[in-house]
Amino acid sequence: MKRKKLAFLVLTAAISSAVLSACGSNSANNENQANNANNAAAPATKDSDKQVELRIINWRVEDKAFFDQFNAKFEQDNPNIKINYDATPTKSYQQLKNSRIAANEVDIVAGDYKTMNSADQRELWMDLTGQSFLNNFMEDALQNLNYDGKQYGLPWNKVSLVAYYNKKIFSDLGLQEPKTWTEFTALLDKIKTAGIDPILVGGKDGWPIQQIIHTLEPSIVRGAKPDFYGKDNANVMALTSKFTDPEWVEVLTKFQTISKYFQKNSLGMAYGQAPGLFAQGKAAMTIDGTFSLTQINDAKPNFEVGAFIVPATDDEAKNKIGYAKIGGVWFIADKSPNKEAALKYLEAFSQKENYQLYVDTVNQFPVMEGITMKDPLAQKLNDQLSTKNAVDQFTNIQNPGSTYQLDLLIKIATGDIEPEDAAKQWQKDYEESKPNWK
Amino acid sequence: MVKTYRSWAPWMAILPALILFFVFKIYPSIGTLYFSMTDFNGNIDHFSWIGLKNYKNALTINLDELMNAIGISFTFSFFTTVIQNVLGVVLAVLVNLKIRGKNAYRSILFMPNVLGVVIIGLVWTLIFDPYSGPMNQILGLFGTSSSMLGDSRLALPLVIFVQVWTSVGYAMVLYLAGLQGISQDIYEAGNVDGAVGWKSFRYITLPLLQPIIGINILLSIIGSLRVFDLIMILTNGGPENSTMTLGMFVFKTIFDSNGTQGYASALGIIHFLVIAIVVVIVQTYMRRREEKLS
């Protein structure tokens, strides 16, 4: 009985002291805010001396190490700017982003191409055209974030998809990096015959399966018809280009071929588990983003890792069209009261030495000339990527509001639907979504 | 009934709860209803009223997906509710016995509720991992294997299992509180009449638990029809949409930047209406039963 009372007392004391101290710090904050307000109101203070709180949101919780360092440095260089940097995991980011924008409680927003793919979305962002720091970036990367001559976003990096492979298994079986589709399928067969899972895929979340389409589509579709989609998807909307066209059926058929070489639980495995399991030597290859290199290295595989870009056709010229997507983008909220500080932040991010630090820390592929990568395999991939004519994924070109039934891909993988029928269904769903198009 | 209190007293008593309830629950819901009739897409300065267009689209273009999601939600909800309540009552009765270690049992059985959905999802993802997860290692002993959450026939039962695992302790605690509210005198009186063991459970415990059973069943139905966070972490609706419950479907639409937030709000309202209909049916049925018993 006594013990119970004691425990209760301790708990009460702990809680009430916590409450009291919180109230203390809270009122201190209020005083600060009041002071800031006074400063702002005083006419004598110059605009650049004004205390500014720069609010930034991001979903890249993985990049904490870089932003901790960079933000601290930025605050030191700009004593009047205090950074309020907030990162939340992808699954909740959409909610965070929507709510902060709606309440106008944010200055810099991390996004991607889709963040600016409709007129009402573009209205939210400041036009960055003419800012000198843009010159540091590669033209094709900037082009992705430009609409009707207005530059809305600042690109961070690019990502592409590669097949990571276990060099030990490859050399044991006497295999070479394939240059054509025929060589690639022959290679898959040999691995399977040897009793090894050829390709490891963490397909539970759906999109990793779609990624494989993105490795095939550019060479096959846009390799054959560069203007297949047209500006803003115009050809697809006018139904002059269809998903039932032979090029797209080829994409889906080749996807079906590849899917036969996935490991048995490919649709149930979480995406995040694939790099670790690949590093344990559970499969010969894993088709994954360039962004997963860090995790594969972190798992310390006891074999050498190689990587190549999957050859989607037997035609070398077509295979030159490669997939590369902007990995992330900074936008400045057009309603932000702190645009000046926000521009300063993007400018600092664009400085070569800061950007090199960014690439070194997050190990992503640069969109700025003259930036090197520390990891030798990454540097090799970067060289491979720069010889490609990089295009964005086709889903980013799609007109907003249209439906693409990407879960049809899963049905193809499980053998529940044939590629031709999937193409028909896909086209049908797309056309039926017309009332939603914007 | 003797009435001695002033007429405003009961109102004063419910006022604080009522205000909080209206501000943080009713008002935002009305807001959602409003947005569901607009093409709102995050830009508060640029959206317009489009009437019932979002609803019309949901019931025409997305009808197949919607019906599929409703079917899966019902399956999920039915099995979860039945298993959870049967186990909940049984466990509550067992830990209400005067046995050694009953406090430890109670604490342990309730433990999953303390963890929170995100953590539970992560834990079970790991356990069901087909490569190194213990589940498949156990199956390996019997010379078989399974892709667990990756198998479209197995995914839903496993998700139901995890949902029951999570909430059976919650049901048990509510039943336990109900059991403890039953006066010992009634049992003693029952003993005299020969109601012991199963009979005492059947004719004394169960009828007296009736209100709590009603609440529990309603809470499980609502909880299981609403669920999306757990499924989001375990299967994300897959494989082949086999675990795409209505809640998950709505969430996916919010996440998918192709749909507008207005459309997602409309789906949210449809989700609500589906649950409301189910609840009204269940409650009407239970009220009739209660009247019959009393």
Add this chain to the structure above:
Amino acid sequence: MNQTAKLPYALVHVILIVFSLLMLLPILMILNIALKTNTEFLNSPLAIARSLNFDNFAEAWKQGDMIINFKNSLIYTACSTVLTCVAASVAAYPISRKHIRGTGFLLGLIGITLFLPDGIVPLLFFMKYTSLLNTYVGYILLSSGINMALMVFILVGFVKNIPAELDEAAALDGCGYFRYILTIIMPLLKPAITTVAMLKIINVWNDFINPYLYLTDKEKRPLTSGLYLFVGEFSTDWTILAAGIIIVVTPLVLVYLFLQKYIISGVSSGALKG
């Protein structure tokens, strides 16, 4: 207890032990993972940790800014639990006894809102224009408010179990309405209120997303938001996450064990028999 005298106690123990193991093993696994190095985990996730490696705990504590967040979590949880328990049990009595007109309507409304969709944007506007956004008070009110209906709903069921004769006796004694609720009903509801409090504590303590939406300052966030930093899409640092989970969950388990005893003591002291 006579009611189940016929049940063989050995069987009861076997059943309960099986269920307890089912509940415990996954949690022990997390503890095991928290004690491993990342390489050790990626290569053999299930083997028992070779040595006790507390680096993950230190790392999680540091990376998640857990000291400040810990204090915040205590404040939010304590305040909204007290607020919820008082407001909900005071409200449950008149509703359960149908002392106000429109009780049926109100109960229906409460029932309906148990499954209403959350309206994030409208709520955000309310919080912003009442200056409640990003304040302790605002977040406490919000976390009390969002599932107030559920808590009232649970308590109404328990109030029904209190015999109405008690009300009449009290009325004859000339006991005031509020004094009656506070001094007679609430003590009788103690086990139920403890249950509600426990649910509320768990609910507020484990909330992952609301702190991000309604608290824009990191310094005001609770413990779970620190934990959230370890859940990345492209890399989940499982070992540090596991350590974070243990840190977040431990206080809750302790509070739970404490309240669990409290329920029992409340019952055994005969509060229910009044």
